[in-house]
Amino acid sequence: MRTVQVTRRVDPHVNIDRYDPEAELMLLHFGPQHPSTHGVFRMDLTLDGEIVVKAVPHVGFLHRAVEKLCESLAYVQITPIVDKNDYVAPMTNEQALNMAFEKLLNLEVPRRARWMRSLFAELQRIASHLLWLGTFALDLGGALGGGSTVFIYCFRERELILDLFEEVTGARFHYNTHTIGGNRHDLPAGWSAKVHSALNVIAGRIHEYEEMTLHNKIFVARTKGVGVLDADLALELGVSGPILRASGVDHDLRRDAPFHAYDEVPVRPVTATGGDCFARAQVRLGEIRESIRLVRAMVDNVPVGSINSGKPIKVPVQTKIPPGQAYVAIETPRGELGTYLISDGSQFPYRLKIRPPSLHALSALPYILPGATVSDAVAILGSLDPIMGEVDR
């Protein structure tokens, strides 16, 4: 892994008074009621014509005090709450959370449960990246045009994965399937055959998405060289996941700090150079292929055994965690999702801090937006794949 060396720092806070007295600058409140701010994100864009001179991101419109709420909930009750943080890959929230509990409890998760967690995480990655591709095309092409065609194709395939999850957990979206020490729901009989047929459909169509995006001249013209985030700045800002890998940093927690079953199923991280919107699309499409490979390798080889260590779950609400601190980070589709837990020995967490990857991705906006046009700003924001649920929590 490379060390962080700050070579230069862009000053995002241009003094507007000194910018150009002749230019008639316009302050545009971009969001929170805007179709392509991915929820309720808001940027204050200072525009010179159509060129962004200064961008000030504002978050907090979706703040639900999740972390504070968690302090008054028993440990097993927290899982369904954090499900709603990253609402595009909900299962990854549960995983990071329960791994923190398990770490403080010193609880060994059965091998079968770990494999299932990996399997679910990779399926979530495919679903999440498909949704990203669809919404990114919407940002570029509009809801009444070619963008929505890509969007609906992506949703069609994402639906297959949601069906798989529904069969396991009974829920299509907010699963509440991970718990302290393992999983709640075992894999139903005949599930792996369905996974294979769903993956065959997706793998057969992924070249279509590449044709529609990476090989589409308009797509390339709209994304190449747009929103370049260089590796040093990305590392300094704590940006992680596909955005960091698109800037050429080969960093993936699944390989560098293996969790779940990733020590047994090696991951080949996808990287790209360029650090622009196009590179981010390349990385995410590559990761769909890589995840398909991983799921295919795992789904038939899930070890038999218990899916839950079963120790502290006798009277779940009264589960107590010994005093101490633990930080657990996993690689979600958006990057490093961390959970920092402080326990005082009671049945409620003393403090639970969630480190969302999207928040750090958004912190790059003031650096990479100046110089772009309003159209580019939409593309850049979309390429960062922000999920406001986990940014604001």
Place this chain on the structure above:
Amino acid sequence: MSGFVHGLSYGAVIVTVLMTVTAFSLWFERKLAARMQSRLGPTLVGPAGILQPIADVLKLLQKEDIVPLKADAVLFNLAPPVAVVCAIGVAAAVPFSPTVVAADLDVGVLYVLAIGAVTVLPVFTAGWASNNKLALLGGMRAVAQSVSYEVPLVLAALVPVILAGSMRIGAIVQFQSDHHWFVAWPFFLGIPAFVIFVLAMLAEANRIPFDIPEAESELVAGVTTEYTGMKFALFYMAEYVHTLVASAVASALFLGGWDGGPFRPGLHWMVLKTLFLFAGLYWIRWTLLRFRSDQLMRLCWRYLVPSSIALVATAGVWVVFVG
């Protein structure tokens, strides 16, 4: 029948048919887009959802009509009807058959292009009068785009004018009927001019991939951001009518209008060609992503304008030495 009565009666018929076709082309577009996207589209209102446009209009009529407090109310209310009038006005000079034409003007091509160019005025008025920054940006883009694309549009339309030796659209169609359709011969002039004309026409009607003034993923709804109900619908109606009429103009100028090749000429050929072209534009719309405005300008000034100038020059040489 005096010219005035002729123009009035045929004009009324053409406008009525045009508006009906526009309404049902909405249904057609939604069905086509749905099929392209593996959906069903409207199914509930009437058989196969064919009455959906009527339901849409009824819904829009019931909407509250909001004029923003700080908007310029006069201009704000004036813009939508002007947009529709400009779009329909173009239809007056388009001959659908040797007899079905409201007014076959001597300067038909000039009239069509001029009225078509005026459609940018209500769009910009709307953007300015809304007193909304997003609408203003949309209006700004609309002016830049329409003024730029006016140049290749006019130059491409000049090619059939030069080849046929007349500005009367009826005469241009008759010339093609007597000789060849311009896309067939001389195809090296006809096909590029046709392509440039269709591209510039898409840009003028603000259709994808050139719908930058509306750009709903960037500018919310562009110039129509502050409009509600029927006024909002009027802008869309103008856009559709403009596209439909422009398809008719392109069919007349390049595809031989009412001429049916080896078959008997007639009104149906013109209608078929227009709808065929119109459906092709839907296809483009639901396939492509959107350009950025500076890329659009580059495409226009760097490629379309020089090549259309070259086409016009070649057409002149062709007429003098060959035709």
